[in-house]
Amino acid sequence: MAARTPVEILRDEACCSICLEIFQDPVFIHCGHSFCRSCITETWEGLTTNFSCPQCREMEAKKNVRPNRELANVIEAAKSLNLQQVREVEGGENLCEEHQEPLKLFCQDDKRLLCVVCDRSKVHRNHFVAPIGEAAQEYKVRGSWERTEAAKQEIVRTYRKLHEFLEKQESSLLAQLEQLDAEITKAHEEILQRLLEETTSLGTLIEEMERTYQQPDWEFLKVRRETLSHSLEISPELEKKFSDFTEKNPDIKELLEKFQGREGSLTLSPPPAQVMLDPETANASLYLSEGCKLVRWGICEQDLPSNPRRFTFMPCVLGSRGFTSGWHHWDVEVHREGVWALGVVKESVPRGPGLCLDPKKGVWAFRHIHDGYEALTSLNATRLTLRRVPKRIRICLDYEEGRVVFFDAESKERILAFPPASLQGERVFPWFMLTGDAQLKLLL
Incomplete structure (x- = not known):
């Protein structure tokens, strides 16, 4: 096979491997190969990740398309050649119109092809001239270098932003911890002062009892029982601040919970609520397991005894335990199949067609439907975008504050938090709804 001429090499290098035509607005991608902008755009149309090079098949997660200005300059020089007037000699080489010599050189300054006679002429004597193959290779290397340099700068910018973000987070957490430490220290001093006062009061009480010890029994029993029932309480405001801080920083809460497990003397949160499913409230289409921990939906309704607490219209069931005070949580194992919802409801909600998820x-409540997740914030549900598909959901209830919060129990990430509401002293229950292939399981 005869060797290709420089002009043939230039023509090949000037052609897009997709459309096989001379480049139009050339760009290079992540692997260094170049294509027409319109060709690569059409090839990648509809893709959001895993962008593959049409030539070498190298993959990249993000689209990376940059203009190849050097190649564009070469293309413009090639287009400026009057190729229809170039005569070909027997060997297939293109000839210089002026000197009838083969065009084997490329002038970097004028961006045009030259023969050896043109190279020696006064016009190009001080110009930078190189063989066609070397010139084409140089432009390719330069394009690759620019792409590498741009990627390097992007990495530096990304890590600088990450470093700044972490420094701000560190400063914020340290400031919160310092404030909390100061408040705990202050509370500790107040408790010590109260202990001192209680000790003094107890000493006085002992003296009084010693004086009355010799008195008749009826006189001795006049000592009031409440004088012996003094107790110390932690400030509710401080306890609330500590709770809020740990909820906002789940990593710190997890560390403190581990410490709690080892020491057994610091209570950061109550133990999980011992909740089961209440069969007396289950809709006839819901099938409960023997231990009342798992529930699934069935197409055939069961023949169940009539009960005013039973849901008769929607496939719902309540937890076995209701709450009128305190802070509680329970975990539920969920799946991506079917439609399900879970949360907290007042005891007075309708059990028939009047039930409104608001x-x-x-x-x-928090709901899963076939194509995503929703917060049942009103009659029109609010779509949620989760960073991961939860397999285990934790529902937290703070009755006094009227707060209901949902967490991914595995990642500790908060999914949804409802604004505080007044529960008005009414009993509330864990609530579950499901249909289709869904099933829910309480984890005790």
């Missing part, structure tokens, strides 16, 4: 109507 916080204003006493229902605070």
Whole structure:
């Protein structure tokens, strides 16, 4: 096979491997190969990740398309050649119109092809001239270098931003911890002062009892029982601040919970609520396991005894335990199949067609549907975008604050938090709804 001429090499290098035509607005991608902008755009149309090079098949997660200005300059020089007037000699080489010599050189300054006679002429004597193959290779290397340099700068910028973000987070957490430490120290001093006062009071009480010890029994029993029932309480405000801080920083909460497990003397949160499913409230289409921990939906309704607490219209079931005070949580194992919802409801919600999934109507719930997740914030649900698919959901209830919060129990990430609401002293229950292939399981 005869060797290709420089002009043939230039023509090949000037052609897009997709459309096989001379480059139009050339760009290079992540692997260094170049294509027409319109060709690579059409090839990648509809892709959002895993962008593959049409020539070498190298993959990249993000689209990386940059203009190849050097190649564009070469293309413009090639286009400026009057190729229709170039005569070909027997060997297939293109000839210089002026000197009838083969065009084997490329002038970097004028961006045009030259023969050896042109190279020696006064016009190009001080110009930078190189063989066609070397010139083409140089432009390719330069394009690759620019792409590498741009990627390097992007990495530096990204890590600088990450470093700044972590420094701000560190400063914020340290400031919060310092404030919390100061408040705990202050509370500790107040408790010591109260202990001192209680000790003094107890000493006085002992003296009084010693004086009355010799008195008749009826006189001795006049000592009031409440004088012996003094107790110390931690400030509710401080306890609330500590709770809020740990909820906002789940990593710190997890560390403190581990410490709690080892020492057994510091209570950061109550133990999980011992909740089961209440069969007396289950809709006839819901099938409960023998231990009342798992529930699934069935197409055939069961023949169940009539019960005013039973849901008769929607496939719902309540937890076995209701709450009128305190802070509680329970975990539920969920799946991606079917439609399901879970949360907290007031005891007074309708059990028939009047049930409305709205916080204003006493229902605070999180729902999974076939194509995503929703917060049942009103009659029109709010779509949620989660960073991962939860397999285990933790529902937290703070009755006094009227707060209901949902967490991914495995990643500790908060999914949804409803605004505080007044529960008005009414009992509330864990609530579950499911249909289709869904099933829910309480984890005790």
